[in-house]
Every structure is written in C-alpha cells, then in structure tokens.
Amino acid sequence: MSFFRPFNALVVLLTLWSTIAYAHAPVSRPLKRLANPSTLSLEIIPRAPIPLESSAHRRRLPSPHANTLRYDDSFRLIISAFDETFFLHLRPNDDLIHPNARINYYATGPDGRSYIRHSEPLFRESVRAYHGEVVAADHSYTRMREDAAHIVPDRTHPAHLGWARLMVHDQGNADAGLAPEFEGAFSVNGDVYHIITQHNYLRTKHELDTENVEVVDVGLDSNLVIYRESDMMTPEEEELARTGVRPEGKVAVGHGCGHDRLHYNTDPSQNPLLAKASPAMSRWYDNPLGLFGNGSLFPRDDIPSNGMTENFRDFIGQTTGCPTSPKIALMGVAADCEYVTSLGSQENATRQMLTSFNTASTLYKNTFNVSLGILHLAVQQPGCPSTPDSNVPWNVACGNVTLEQRLSLFSQWRGSQGNDSTALWHLMSGCPTGTEVGIAWLGTLCNQQASPNQQGETVSGTAVSTSGRTEWQVVAHETGHNFGAIHDCTSDGCVTSPACCPLSASACDANSQFLMSPVAQTGENAFSQCSIGNVCTSMRGIQGAQTDTSCLIDANTNIQLVGLQMCGNGIVEQGEDCDPAVRRCCVGRRPPTTTTFVATTPPGMSGVPTQHHRRLSSYDRHAPGYISSPNVPGRGNGVMYSPVPQQQMQWGPPPQHPTRTNWVDESLYNGPRH
Template sequence: MATTAFRFCLLWVFFAALVAATSTTRNPLRAISTIQNATIHTHSHRVTALHNFDLSFVLRPHLHVKLSLEPNDDLLPNTGLLVSYLDSDGSVSRTEDLDRLAHKVFRGSAWYRQEDVDDEWIRAGWARITVIKDGLQPLFQGAFALNHDNHHIQLAPHFAHTRHDLDPHVDTADENSMVVYRDSDILLDQHVDYHMHELRRGLEYEDGLTCQSDNLGFNSQLDHPVYTAMLRRSDSVLGSETLGNLFGKRQVDSSTSGNSAGVDLTSTIGQTKGCPSTRQVALVGVATDCTYTAQFNSTESVRINVIDQMNTASSIYEQTFNISLGLANLTISDSNCPGTPNSASAWNQACSDSVDIQDRLNLFSAWRGNQQDSNSHWTLLSTCNTGSAVGLAWLGQACVQTAYSTNSSTTGNGQSSSDGSETVTGANVVVRTQGASEWQIIAHETGHTFGAVHDCTDQTCAQSSTVSSQQCCPLSSTTCNAGAQYIMNPSTTSGVKNFSPCSIGNIC
C-alpha cells in the first residue's frame, strides 16, 4: 500500500497540562469463544510478511468469519527500527535492527457469513492480525470488528495474564488455543452483582472509575499557549512542516482553558477540517520494564506482542485521523528486575508500594528526555498498576523530546536545576493487567499525548468549574455527559470503539 510516511512531531512550547488517564479494569465477561477451523487461504497455507491473503475461521456454531488482510507497512519500517535490550542491571546489553520480514503484521477488513442463512460474505468491519505461525494449523492474535462489536483474539497463555478473575473458565495452558471475546460480552455495571463488584475492584478502588488528574498540580495550570511543529518522515529525507500545515490547526488564543489547545471545545465538535487528507505516520518508541517482559517466555514473544498491540491500537487513528502509529524504537528489559535500579533507567524496577504509576511516569519521562530521536512520543509498558489505575499520560506533549520539571527550570535533557514534583515530556505509561484490553489503553493514552482531554461524565458535568474551563469533552453543545461510549472516557467501559465528535475536533 503506497502511503507517504511522515515523522509526526507536535512541538508544544508551553506549560502543558497533565492528565492522569487512569483507565480501570473492565467488568467480567459473560462468554468466551475459541477459534475453530482456522485456514490461511494460500496455495501452501503459508504467508510471508509481504502477502495479501484471506484468513477464515469458525467463531461460534454457524458463524463463519473471513479476514481480508494486507501488510501494515506503516507500522514497521523496512529498515531502521532499532531494538535495544537492557541487562538485568538496567544497562544496555545489545542492540539490533528489527528484521521486517520476520514479523507478519497485517490490517484489513472483516467479513462474516452465517451458515444456512447467508449465501455471500458480508463486510462488517476492520481487522488487525499478527500471524505467529502459518501452515495447516495457524496461530494468530489481534482484533477485528463485526458490526461495530470489537472482537479480541489472544493466545490462551496471554489471555491468562489479562483475564478477569470472574471471567468464564478456559484452558489457558494450551499454547495452540486462541481465545476470543467481544466487547458486547463484557457485563454492564448494572448487571454485575454487588459481591462480584467488590471482588473486581476492592473497597479501596471504588473511586477509581474517574480520572485522578484533578489531584495533580500540573493539570491545574490553565494558561498554556500552544505552538506546534512537525518533522516529515520519508525513506530518505527528513523535512519539517508545522502542525498548522498538517492539521490545519485553529489559531491558538491565550484564553485560560484546561484543554490542550485553549479553545472552546463545543465550537469544534465533529470538525475534521484540520486532520490530514493523506496518510501520515506518527513514530513511537516503546519500552518494556522487567515486570512486563517477565510475563512472556522469550524476548521474541515480547516483541511480537508489542508489535501486535501497536498494530491494533493504530487502527482507530487510521480510521479517524488518517494517522498511523509507526514503531521507531523498541527497548526490551530483562525479565529479572534489578535489585537496585540503574540510575540511567530508573523506571525499570519491580513493582512496589513506594513507586506508584505517577512516579513511574516521572522516571520514564526523565529517561525519555535523554533519548535523541524525533519520535512523537514514548510508551512504557509495565504490569505495575496503582489501585485500579492502568494508564497515565502527559496531555498534549507529542514530540516534546526534552523533559522538564514543573515549578523549576530545566537543562533540556531531563534534568532540572531545582526540585520539581512532575517531570514532563512526550511520554505515557500503559499497564498490562487482568481485566483490561492492552491495545485500547494504548489508544486512550496516545489520545492524551495527542492533546485529547477526557470525555465528560455525569461526575464532571456536575462540576461547573471543570466544564466551564473546558477540561472535559461534552457530547454536544447542548449535552454535557458523553455517556461513557467513547475511547476517551476516563475509565474503560464495554463497547468503546471510536473517538467522540468532541475529541475529533479537539485533536484536529
């Protein structure tokens, strides 16, 4: 697929706001399926990273699914993706260029046919698939949508690490089994028994459904003039262009608002004028800490999962903003956590009560400030949640490549001349945990990094100061509560598929 690739860079020269995207765990599932009769429709039932092909399987009795797939060339460059491996002490042990042909990563469309009902295949949505093994008994993971209902595919051992304690039982030890669940299989809050609710969250998590960003000082800074820039990505030349050229961004005013652009969000609801008309690629660096790596049986499995999650998360940005997420750097920590964290990579440490998710974001942000790249941002993947919070991001900091601390001056390389409680840059943290969809949290946190505030909820709508200062995105100019139905809802909910019209206008 021929697309023009760009180094997507938004250089925000301002005292930006922080949002703590405290995505929380989902409710239990009412049902789980497994993939049956999977078939790769090529002559030999084998594929390379460059193949276009169909993949079919039986999802439930009488329901046949077909995925028409093509390589996702935006996600992985042909050359130049650097993979760094950290030793158990946190130092870099080796680096290598990723072999693009070794990773079979695809995107495409999803079709279905009901046995004895439909004579023809019916196109019903999108698909993102990573093929792990081809042949007569293929293995793959990813996600697809049928009639706006997201379906999540995981290898059974991977599902074991993200399943809810109250999900239906499935044999998670079978390495050749692929588990599928739908967003519509997630129980709604009103259908969850009180005792199940207590088991799911614990009493201390009852307030975890809303974002904790209001408790962070950096988020209370209201004045932040926005300036933007973008570096062009191509195979041979790096040029630059402003965000105004790319997004057609509105003129920035100096009003005191809490959103990323300092404008009245209701005035741009649903507007896509500023979004790119041709495909562009936002380059992303991803790092895994020791706790994340330890959940996999090899660094190869870590690599495959990271690529798969980014491939799926990219789909919502391609569909909504014509922007793909492209991996530029991957840093994989050793599975053995260091006894004493290396000062150069202090974010790579075991989970502990003394280091919460905000501390981890601060440590990672300082490290990101020392990386010499032109990436849009970096994402840290961990398994260390704080309560029910499984994600945290700095708002509107895409392509801020240096780190600075609040309430202090900085040297521009991640160090400050005086103590500051928050270290800010283009970075976010995503936690892999039970009862949460990893790729959806990545999509949510990336939205914050690109400047999207949370959607308004009934709680924030009741806070007149939050609404008047535009620190949440309303459903419309006349309705505040967005109804917890979009990707930028403060907590994870079932059936989240798209950005709200307000978030689209907020980013575009």
C-alpha cells in the same frame, strides 16, 4: 476430524491458574462468556495482480513458497465462533515497522547497571502485522476477486461489517494438525471481538471469569481464546457476582487514567492547549429544557478546575487541521522489568507490544490519517533490580513508585535521549496504580525535551500504559492524550471549568462509549466526534495554541535518521563500508552509495523466502530502485510482485456459500468461468 485439544483443557487451567493470573492482572471487566475460535481456512491472495476480467485459462504453477504466509501478503481468514462465521479480509500494515527499526534487549550487570545485552534490527519481514475489514458472507467472494486484482477496498461499502487488525504469530500446519496462532481484534456491527492466546488470557484473567465461563465451542482451536465486548459484565453485574447482592442504582467505577491528576494537564498557565477561550458550556439551570433532555448536566466539584475553559464543543466532528495526506508518527516503545516479567520473557514482551501497537496504529491511521510507526524498542530483562539504575530510573518494581511518578521518571530518561527522530516514547509497564492503568502528558507530540515544573513533574512526549486484557485500548487512549485529546465527559460532572469533550453541542455525558472516556468500559474502540475535532483543531492551532506536528513524516518519504549512528547497528552509515550488526566491519571510510536503508531478509529466517521481491513499505516509496507495478494499468501503487497464485490452507470444513459448495474459486487461478 478435529485436530485440536478440547476446550475443557482451558477450563482446567483456569482453575489452576486463577490465583496466579489475577495477581498480575490490572483492572478489567469480568467475562460472562468466552470461546475457542475455529479456524476454517487461511487463503493467500495472489501476489501478482489478476485483473477482474482475466482471459487467462491456464493454471499457473505455484511458487515453492506459495503456501507460506509472508509479511507482505494479503489474505482471507475465515473463523467461526459463537455459532457465527466471520470473513476477515486482511492486508499488510506497511506503516508499523520503520526500515531502520531496532530492538535493544537489556540486562542488569553485577554492578546493578542496565546494559544492552543484545541489539538487532527489527526487520519488517519478521513482523506479520495486518489490518483490513470483516466482510459479509455473500460479498466475500466478490471481495476476494477485488483483492486479487489489488483494488483498494471501499471501507464504506455496506457489506463491510467492521474493521479487523491481527498479528499472525504462526500460520500453523494443517497436515500436522497445528492451528494458526494469531492475536488482535475485529468488529462486527459495533460489537468488538478480541482474540488472544490461551497464555495471554490466563495471564490477564479476572478472578470472576472462572465461575462465569460458558463453554461455547468444544474441540476446536484451544490455543486461542475469543470473547466479545458484549460478553463483559457491567459494573452492576460484577457487583452482583462478587457479593451476591444486586446493587440499587449504578455502581461507581474508578477512573482508569491518571491524566486529570497531573498539574501540567489541568493548569492552563503551564499547558497552552488549555488556555484557549471557548464559548462556555451552560450549566443545567441556564438551560431549563436541558434538564429534561440530558440529566447529566450537573456541576462537578470534586475535581479542581484550575481555570480550564476549553471543551471543544464548537469543533465537534471537524477534521480541518489533521493531515490531508498520510503521515507517520515514529514511536519509541520501552518495556519495564515488571511488564516483561508478566509476559514471561523479552521475546514474549516484544510480540505483545507489536500486537498492541498494530491495532492502535490502524485506528490512528483511519481516524487522523497518522499511523504509529515503531522505530525503537527497548526491552528490559524480567526480574527487577534490587537497586534502581540512575540511567533508567523508571525500571523499578511496582511497590517503589506510582504510575504518576513512573511517567515523570520515564520523561526524564526520554529527555536524555535527545533528538532520536521519534515523535513519542511510550512505556509499557506491569504496574497499574489502583484502578489506573495508564497516564500521559497532554499535547506533547514531538516534544523531545524533559521539562520539570514546580509541582515536581517532568514533562515530555511520553505516556505509560500497563499490561492487561485489552492493552491496545490503553495504548490508544494514552497516545490520544499526547496528540492533544482531553477526556470525554462523564455523568459525574458536565460544566465548563473541568474541561471535557461533550457528546454533542447539546448533550454532555458521552456515557463511556468512546476511547477517551476516563472510565474503563466496554465499547471504547473509536474516538468520539468531539475527540476528533479536539485533536484536529489542536493540530491546526487556534488562538495561539497548537499541537506540534513538525516531527510527523510523510508516509511516502524517507528520512535521514539522526541519533542512530553507531557501529554494529546493522545500518551502513557515513564512514562505514558495511555494518552487519557486528563491530569488526565498521572500519571503512567510504560513504555509503545510498542514504536509504532497505531492510534485507536475514539468512535463515524461517518462513521468509529470500529470492522474492518484497512489498515496499510506505517508508520507501521513493527508495532507489523503486518501480510502480506495470501490471495494473493506471495504478502506480508501489508494489513489486512475484507471480505467485493464491493458496489455501484448510483447517476445517469449508463454510457453505449461498451459491457455491466449493469455496475455493478456481477462477482466481484460471480466469472467469463461462
């Protein structure tokens, strides 16, 4: 039985929305195929650890909330698409939301000034953000038992086919025929699958998608759209589809990042990261054999070198300098009026930003041992002001400023915020400039000042990304520049002077395979070995230059935030008896009993039980009242558990396991079978 509308409804909407959607869509590759995924099941892992050799045979009674997916749950999601079935094992991303995180929703007053219309805490309990792995079908059952025992997964296991990062917006209702709604991405054997809502697909669709869509799965979850990186057209295929003429040779692709046009990012006299001396990378005529081994080693004269000499060739793959223990870079994220307009509402914009940063944060955690944690969200209202507000000069319509100018305006504003405990501020904009969809300052992690230069630029710890189909990749790329990463080398030039990261010590062109490619291509979902060496070496510091990491916080330590003291912010601070996000309570003189804020569940929050212990995030491992779990010998993992058994929500026929026809293994409830 099918509960969902057929795919044809999406095809009709594609035709109706083609002109509108494309008008707001930044540069992206057209899709040759896309599909509706089929959600087969969502299985919540028991919240109380079940040892692998459990002797319990008695079925536990389910909790009243056992079938409600919580922010701190681990679960298995089984989905089908493109004639394949995927087993996603997911656990909560406890680093994404800081306990003191807050959202400010802005509006424009009659005088044209931007003001805070509404401010509220961003509760961790309200954000269902997860990350994990895609596991092979024949290993998924074993992995389920390991998950139930709360064993930390081995990401190098050969049965792990790739990574997974999802935000669950709505878990659905099988009885009512409502499918879950979630967004994110996962990888399988190197190919990345993107899942977005139908609304977001229509918002970012390419003008050539409509004529090149192949209906793959019919009658399934039509509220979601899935496509693969391998489904994107190459530049040559796009040229053929657009003109009807097959191009001869490769088609030139414009740069998607404006990093290399900024003086601060290319002038070693301004940016000390660029002044480090490094053994020069040879031109092709200094290495005749290289002419045959790598045809991309040719001089590039179209980009001024400015004396830049560093290409990090000698540090490829080196991780010395990156944190050896988990760290978190606290982020402030703002959305301008054009971004919010493209999403339709402030709430939709907030959801999209959280989805993008959830995916990017896990990438940074797995690569550099530094998660991106959100502390501040500043969301402007849809519809841009007719006259820019001098207090938020970056909140202007697309035609008024370029992406480069918007970055400087945003940097000026960031400097006015002072020490607000953030490592970086990131602006989400709806205004790309030509093919450029993002821009950032190089190596400005922990820079809270606004510094103008002689070229009219204002530099700070900031970046700008624009709305698009794979927004999280733009966010990750631009944040990489803030962390000190330069661009990967491309085929249009590989010499020492314009610094770029080579593929290896003997090969230059990275062929746009990695995240720091200046050209938007498919497959850019990981940092190259050179980028890893680039970032880690810059953090370590060489020859007097170093990326500032003083603002990174220990993932297992609380901090006393500064810059947040205000009545009505929902945080009990010095001099306040209480602060329930209303001003009338901020009248006390007694200091708080603890300096650690632990978010509590707001009354009436849908789908969040108020009587259960919550999973402690990595921010509050040392919070008052913290205990390690006594249920798993030798594992003080900082989790408070309530004894809730696994529950499954089934939307379609269960996949056939090689040895089992009933996929729901009751041993997770009753102990092992004999």
